[in-house]
Structures are given as structure tokens and as C-alpha cells.
Amino acid sequence: MQNGYSTSNAPVKMSARKVDVFYGDKQALKGIDLDVPARSVTALIGPSGCGKSTFLRSLNRMNDTVRGCRVQGEIKLDTLDVYDNSVDVVQLRARVGMVFQKPNPFPKSIYENVAYGPRIHGLAESREELDAIVEKSLKQAGLWKEVGDRLAEGGTGLSGGQQQRLCIARALAVSPEVILMDEPCSALDPIATAHIEELIDELREEYTIVIVTHSMQQAARVSQRTAFFHLGILVETGDTKTIFTNPSDERTQGYITGRFG
Amino acid sequence: MTDMAAEPNQLAAMPADQGIHMTDKAKRRLKARYAAERRFRLIGMAAILFSLAALAVLLFTILGNGFTAFRQTHVQLEIQFEPDQIAPVGTTDTAKLMQGNYGALITKSLQQRFPEASSRSNRRALEALMSAGAEVQLARMVADDPSLLGQTRKVWLPAHSNVDVFVKGQVDTTAAEADRRIKDNQLGWINALKATGDLELRFNTRFFTGADSREPELVGVWGGVVGSFYTLLVTLAVAFPLGIMAAIYLEEFAPKNRWTEIIEVNINNLAAVPSIVYGLLGLAVFIGFFGMPRSAPFVGGLVLALMSLPVIIIAARAALRAVPPSIRQAALGLGASPLQAVLHHVLPLAMPGILTGTIIAMAHALGETAPLLMIGMVAFIVDVPATPVDAATVLPVQIFMWADSAERGFVEKTSAAIIVLLVFLLLMNLAAILLRKKFERRW
Structure with a gap:
């Protein structure tokens, strides 16, 4: 289980082979091999600066926006080579959505926040269709009951947890296949965190989710597979249960028991 | 080690209930700190008082000098519109009506009022009471309403500036x-x-509707206002879109390398170039090379656009930079193209800052005189410009020209024109504040 190849029977949604990421001259990731199984939650854990967020952001090429960032190796979404020159980044990011660490709703109405993605991708033919997408996404994100009657209000006026669920609804509205979450709960209180975790658990029936988290408990609660990163390399990956109860690498053992990190 | 040895002795010398922050020395230090703070506040208040006083003196002088210009001495005369002096009754040809000898009508009316002034010198002194504009005013009246011919009317006519x-x-x-x-x-x-x-x-209506004149009692600012309006319109139309596009490209898309750095430094330098240099540039390029008309607001607007461009670019870049990167990431993460992310999200959020910078640049351009002198907008023009390519002057140049005039009557007109200019500047600043308030959003 030293390598990241999936051993379970679940089909692989995204896969990374020998991925190196550089920021200028500095190498942030070295030879990452990892499979992300479909319709499940994969947690990326590791101490700060280990490269887990960098890896996450290379899955939908958000790293392209960082100056001096280079990615080598192969990342595949189904059979599509993500870093192939022919790939349209806009299309890729529609298929691989993202939720960020800090809730970042647009300073527009709740409705506009959710409707923006479908609109730029032309997913709705009519106003009714768009309304339906907005309602469905907000329902999926568990936000409809709270904001369904005030869609015209500003998205930034919501509480932190609601804002983050709004961001999730916004990502869902584009109908992505994979959702990347970069420490989605780190700015939230425990109750809001519990909400988001429940939501993630529901979403994995339909979506493939990759989540970066600093919280061991969160990784253990929400994920089926866990990958442990340390100093730019993928130390160990496997079923979450195995990683947390019977890790095969000493460093993993040390990290999850709190000896470093 | 000696320090450590000395310390217990010092501590022993202090009363038991006093810590190191309660000694006389510490109290003196504290007192000095408070004194320094009080001094600083006093100096700051003095500076504000001084600038307020300077502003008050300025406003008081200008208002005091200029307010009288809003009212002009007029004389009411009973004018007989004699067809003999103008044209036969029934004439409707404006050109013919305008050619009438209206001066004779005024002289006759004055003489009827003061029959004792019959000598030649007295008659001349009597005529000198009235402005040359009085005749023009009568001519216009008749041209507008030919039925006046043959009738007698009481008319308020402008008196001479003396x-x-x-x-x-x-x-x-x-x-x-x-x-x-x-x-x-x-x-x-x-x-x-x-x-x-x-x-x-x-009330001096002429001052708000007329253009320049040799006679101080006949001058108006409207020619300058319209000239300024056309000039600023051209400036805005050129500098605003160019400035925003340059700022967006430099801030959001351009690679950060030696070339963009050189461009950035040069833009910052251009903002500090004396405005008269832009006037020389306009003279050489627009008038000399492209052969555009002299004294035209269109050329003046282009020159001022060149002058405002760096200021707008700098303001727009600062406003774009102030938009949090999380907004860009949110849009890009949803699959928006970089241009969509900028146009849909970043630019609207940066708009208040960009507008504020633009309006301040426009206000600056409105008050600019030197570069416009270089392209001939200092000409004496008695007509209100009808298009941006007609010869025109602008408000500040008008003020400059009146301030240069020798006649006493121009003193109050100069100050009054400054008041009008200040009112426009105030309005523009007000617009900047309102726009900022309107577009301001939190994130």
C-alpha cells in the first residue's frame, strides 16, 4: 500500500502519476501517484506546507493562475489528460468544481451567486430552468430551508457556515463530476462544521469529492480513503479505517497520533 | 555579573510596595510621554486651523470680489422703435432688421429724458452712460419680434461698465x-x-448666457462653460476607456517582467510631468503633425486626456488590486474565463475606486490652463461654441484672460468666473462621493 494505486473495486475518477509541482525553482511535490475513486470522499492530510493543497489545486489546474508554477507528470480525469494542451481549462473547471478555505461568495444576491456558473456555461435555456437549478443546488447544499424565501438578499450577509454552504451550492449548480474542497471548515465554528460534514456525506452519493483537511477527526469522519502527505511526497494512502487504525508507515503513525505536525 | 550583583541593592533601596514601573524616574518618563502626545495634537490642530483660515480667506476674498458681478447696472429707457431708423413696418428680414440704427433710438430716448443736455459734448457724455451692448439688445428684440416696429416700449438696457x-x-x-x-x-x-x-x-443674466466680450458689462461665462464641457467630454471619452483597459491588462493579464516594470515606472513618471509639456506635445503632434484645428475643444480634450491617462491608470490599478483575490479564485474555480472573472466580478467591485480616481482626474483637467494655452485655446472668442471642433476657450483660460484685462469692471467678473469654476469643481467632487457611496459593496 505504499503507492497510491487504488486496490478497491470502485472505478477511478481521477488519477495522478509521477506528478511533480514546482514553484519557481522550489519543488513542492515529488512524484505523487494517487487514485481518486469515484463517488467517495478522499481526504488529503498532512502537516502545513506538505503540498496537499498544491496537489488539490493541480487537479483542476487552479495552479495555472499562480505565477511561476509548473506541473509535470500526468493527471487524468477519467481518460482525459488534464494537462494536455488541447484541454480547455474553462471546461475542465466546470467538470471539477472547487470550494475554498475561506467562504468567498460574490458580493451579489444569493440567487446571483448560484446562478452565475450555469449562466456562463449556458446550462439553462430559460429563466424557469435557471430558477430550478438554483433551487436544486441550494436544496442539495441544505441551504434552501434557510434562504429559500430571501434569494434576492446579499450572499455576504449570511453567517460563515451559510456562506460556505452557499459556495458549495454555487459549485454544485455547474453540475461538476468532482468537487475539490480546500479546508472548507477551517474558518467555521463546530456546529457549522458539523453541517458541512453531513453535507459532504450526502454529496458523495452523486459526486467524487477530494477534501484537504487539517483535522484528523474530520478526515476520519467524512472520508473513505485518506492520503497522507509529508514534505512534498505522498507517504501513505489507503482506506481511511486502515490509515487511522493500522498505518504502515511510521511517519503516518506519528502524525495521526499527534507526535508531529 | 556586576549588573546582577548590583540589582539586589537597587531593589533593596526601593520601598517595598513600589515596582519598577512606580519609581519617580518612571513617572517622569510617563509625564514626558503624555506631554509629547499633547504637543503633537496641538501641532496637528494648528496645522488644520491654519489651512482652514487660508481657505476661509480665499473663499471670502473671491466671494466678496465676485458676488457683485451677478448683478449689473441697468437703465430703463422708453424706446420708440421708429421705422425710419430701422426698416419699414412689415419687414421680417432678420438681417435687415439687425442693421437698423439703434444707437440713434437710445440717444433720442436719453435726450428726451434729459432735454437740458443738448450740447455736443453733453450728448456724447449722455451716450457714454449706455453700453454698446444696449444697441445689440434692441436689435435682437426687433429681430425676434418685428411687430415692435413703430411702437414705444420701456426697456431695461445695460449701462456702461464705468x-x-x-x-x-x-x-x-x-x-x-x-x-x-x-x-x-x-x-x-x-x-x-x-x-x-x-x-x-x-440680475446679470448675460453673465450666465453670454461669451467673452471687450466690454466688461457684456461678458459671460457660458462660452467658457460650454468649451470646458466639450473639452472634458472628449477627455473622458478618450482617457476613461483607455485608462481602464490599460489598468486591467497591466494588473490582471500582463506578465510580471522587466518590460512591464519599465512601463509601470514610466506611467508613474508621466503622472508627474508638468502639464505644459503635454500642451507642447499636443501642439507638435495634434496640430503640427495631424493638422487639427487650433483652439478647438476636441484638441484640448485630447491633450488633457493624455495628461489624465496616467492618473486614471494608477487609480484604476490600485482599485483593481484592492479587490480580494478570493473573488477571482471563486470565479475561476467555477470555470469563468480570466476575462469573465475580471469583467463580471473584479471590475464591478473596483468601479467605485476607478470612478473616484477618474472624477478627480477630470476635476484636475477642468482646472487646467497651461497646456490649453499652448494649443491656442487662449483666443478671444465671442461666440458660444456649437461643436467640439469650433474655436473655443475654457473656464480657467477665460479667468486667466479676464484677470489680464486692464479695465476695472473685469475684476469682479474674474472673481465671479472663479466662483462658477469652484461650483463646478464642488459638483464634480460631490458626484465622486455619491458614486462611491452608490457602488460601494462589502465583501
């Missing part, structure tokens, strides 16, 4: 007759007209 400054007390009214422009006989007529209510200060 009378005006005398009535307003802006010249020494007690000086010896030889030193006065208003002689004793004229003084008598003025008083007589005043006594019957036929000479009074009336």
Missing part, C-alpha cells in the same frame, strides 16, 4: 472730477435716473 463700477462703489467716487471716469454732469443724470427707479442693479 457707470456700473461707479454705482457699485468700486472706484473712488469722491476723487476730483478730472480723475474720475464719471463726470459731474453724468453723476447728476445717474442720480436722477436712480431717483425715479430707472437705474438699478438687476
Whole structure:
């Protein structure tokens, strides 16, 4: 289980082979091999600066926006080579959505926040269709009951947890296949965190989710597979249960028991 | 080690209930700190008071000097529109009507009022009471309404500037007759007209509707206002889109390398180039090379656009930079193209800052004189420009020209024009504040 190849029977949604990421001259990731199984939650854990967020952001090429960032190796979404020159980044990011660490709703109405993605991708033919997408996404994100009657209000006026669920609804509205979450709960209180975790658990029936988290408990609660990163390399990956109860690498053992990190 | 050895002794010398922060020395230090703080506040307040006083003096002087210009001395005369002097009854040809001898009508009316002034010199002194504009005003009246021919009407006509400054007390009214422009006989007529209510200060409409003139009693700022408006319109139309596009490209898309750095440094330098240099550039390029018309607001607008461009670019870049990167990431993460992310999200959020910077640049351009002198907008133009390519002047240049005029009557007109300019500047700043308030959003 030293390598990241999936051993379970679940089909692989995204896969990374020998991925190196550089920021200028500095190498942030070295030879990452990892499979992300479909319709499940994969947690990326590791101490700060280990490269887990960098890896996450290379899955939908958000790293392209960082100056001096280079990615080598192969990342595949189904059979599509993500870093192939022919790939349209806009299309890729529609298929691989993202939720960020800090809730970042647009300073527009709740409705506009959710409707923006479908609109730029032309997913709705009519106003009714768009309304339906907005309602469905907000329902999926568990936000409809709270904001369904005030869609015209500003998205930034919501509480932190609601804002983050709004961001999730916004990502869902584009109908992505994979959702990347970069420490989605780190700015939230425990109750809001519990909400988001429940939501993630529901979403994995339909979506493939990759989540970066600093919280061991969160990784253990929400994920089926866990990958442990340390100093730019993928130390160990496997079923979450195995990683947390019977890790095969000493460093993993040390990290999850709190000896470093 | 010696320090450590000395410390217990010091501690022992202090009373038991005093810590290191309660010694006399510490109290003195604290007192000095408070004193320094009080001094700083006093100096700051003094600076503000000084600038407020300077502003008050400036406003007071300008208002005091300029307010009288809003009212102008007018004389009411009973004019007989004699067809003999103008044109036969029934004439409707404007050009013919305008050619009538209206001066004779005014002279006749004045003489009927003061029959005793029959000598040649007295008649001339009587005529000198009225402005040259009085004839033009009568001619316009008849041209607008030819049915006046043959009738008699009471008409308020502008008095000469000499009378005006005398009535307003802006010249020494007690000086010896030889030193006065208003002689004793004229003084008598003025008083007589005043006594019957036929000479009074009336609202100076001409000042707000007319253009430049050789006679101070006939001048108006409207020509300058329209010239300024056309100039700023061209400036805005050129500098605003160019500035925003340059800022967006430099801030959001351009690679950060030596070239963009050089461009950035040069833009910052351009903002500091003296405005008259832009005037020379405009003269050489727009007029010399492209052969554009002199004195035209269009060329003036282009010159001011070049001058405002760096300021707008700098303001727009600062506003774009102030938009949090999380907004860009949110849009990009949803699959928006970089241009969509900028146009849909970043630019609207940066708009208040960009607009504020633009309006301040425009206000600066509105007050600019030097570069416009270089492209010939300093000409004497008596017509209100109809298009941006007509010869025109602008408000600040108008002020400059009036300030240069020798006649006493121009003093108040200069100040009044400054008041008009200040009102426009205030309005623009108000617009900047309102726009900022309107577009301001939190994130």
C-alpha cells in the first residue's frame, strides 16, 4: 500500500502519476501517484506546507493562475489528460468544481451567486430552468430551508457556515463530476462544521469529492480513503479505517497520533 | 555579573510596595510621554486651523470680489422703435432688421429724458452712460419680434461698465472730477435716473448666457462653460476607456517582467510631468503633425486626456488590486474565463475606486490652463461654441484672460468666473462621493 494505486473495486475518477509541482525553482511535490475513486470522499492530510493543497489545486489546474508554477507528470480525469494542451481549462473547471478555505461568495444576491456558473456555461435555456437549478443546488447544499424565501438578499450577509454552504451550492449548480474542497471548515465554528460534514456525506452519493483537511477527526469522519502527505511526497494512502487504525508507515503513525505536525 | 550583583541593592533601596514601573524616574518618563502626545495634537490642530483660515480667506476674498458681478447696472429707457431708423413696418428680414440704427433710438430716448443736455459734448457724455451692448439688445428684440416696429416700449438696457463700477462703489467716487471716469454732469443724470427707479442693479443674466466680450458689462461665462464641457467630454471619452483597459491588462493579464516594470515606472513618471509639456506635445503632434484645428475643444480634450491617462491608470490599478483575490479564485474555480472573472466580478467591485480616481482626474483637467494655452485655446472668442471642433476657450483660460484685462469692471467678473469654476469643481467632487457611496459593496 505504499503507492497510491487504488486496490478497491470502485472505478477511478481521477488519477495522478509521477506528478511533480514546482514553484519557481522550489519543488513542492515529488512524484505523487494517487487514485481518486469515484463517488467517495478522499481526504488529503498532512502537516502545513506538505503540498496537499498544491496537489488539490493541480487537479483542476487552479495552479495555472499562480505565477511561476509548473506541473509535470500526468493527471487524468477519467481518460482525459488534464494537462494536455488541447484541454480547455474553462471546461475542465466546470467538470471539477472547487470550494475554498475561506467562504468567498460574490458580493451579489444569493440567487446571483448560484446562478452565475450555469449562466456562463449556458446550462439553462430559460429563466424557469435557471430558477430550478438554483433551487436544486441550494436544496442539495441544505441551504434552501434557510434562504429559500430571501434569494434576492446579499450572499455576504449570511453567517460563515451559510456562506460556505452557499459556495458549495454555487459549485454544485455547474453540475461538476468532482468537487475539490480546500479546508472548507477551517474558518467555521463546530456546529457549522458539523453541517458541512453531513453535507459532504450526502454529496458523495452523486459526486467524487477530494477534501484537504487539517483535522484528523474530520478526515476520519467524512472520508473513505485518506492520503497522507509529508514534505512534498505522498507517504501513505489507503482506506481511511486502515490509515487511522493500522498505518504502515511510521511517519503516518506519528502524525495521526499527534507526535508531529 | 556586576549588573546582577548590583540589582539586589537597587531593589533593596526601593520601598517595598513600589515596582519598577512606580519609581519617580518612571513617572517622569510617563509625564514626558503624555506631554509629547499633547504637543503633537496641538501641532496637528494648528496645522488644520491654519489651512482652514487660508481657505476661509480665499473663499471670502473671491466671494466678496465676485458676488457683485451677478448683478449689473441697468437703465430703463422708453424706446420708440421708429421705422425710419430701422426698416419699414412689415419687414421680417432678420438681417435687415439687425442693421437698423439703434444707437440713434437710445440717444433720442436719453435726450428726451434729459432735454437740458443738448450740447455736443453733453450728448456724447449722455451716450457714454449706455453700453454698446444696449444697441445689440434692441436689435435682437426687433429681430425676434418685428411687430415692435413703430411702437414705444420701456426697456431695461445695460449701462456702461464705468457707470456700473461707479454705482457699485468700486472706484473712488469722491476723487476730483478730472480723475474720475464719471463726470459731474453724468453723476447728476445717474442720480436722477436712480431717483425715479430707472437705474438699478438687476440680475446679470448675460453673465450666465453670454461669451467673452471687450466690454466688461457684456461678458459671460457660458462660452467658457460650454468649451470646458466639450473639452472634458472628449477627455473622458478618450482617457476613461483607455485608462481602464490599460489598468486591467497591466494588473490582471500582463506578465510580471522587466518590460512591464519599465512601463509601470514610466506611467508613474508621466503622472508627474508638468502639464505644459503635454500642451507642447499636443501642439507638435495634434496640430503640427495631424493638422487639427487650433483652439478647438476636441484638441484640448485630447491633450488633457493624455495628461489624465496616467492618473486614471494608477487609480484604476490600485482599485483593481484592492479587490480580494478570493473573488477571482471563486470565479475561476467555477470555470469563468480570466476575462469573465475580471469583467463580471473584479471590475464591478473596483468601479467605485476607478470612478473616484477618474472624477478627480477630470476635476484636475477642468482646472487646467497651461497646456490649453499652448494649443491656442487662449483666443478671444465671442461666440458660444456649437461643436467640439469650433474655436473655443475654457473656464480657467477665460479667468486667466479676464484677470489680464486692464479695465476695472473685469475684476469682479474674474472673481465671479472663479466662483462658477469652484461650483463646478464642488459638483464634480460631490458626484465622486455619491458614486462611491452608490457602488460601494462589502465583501
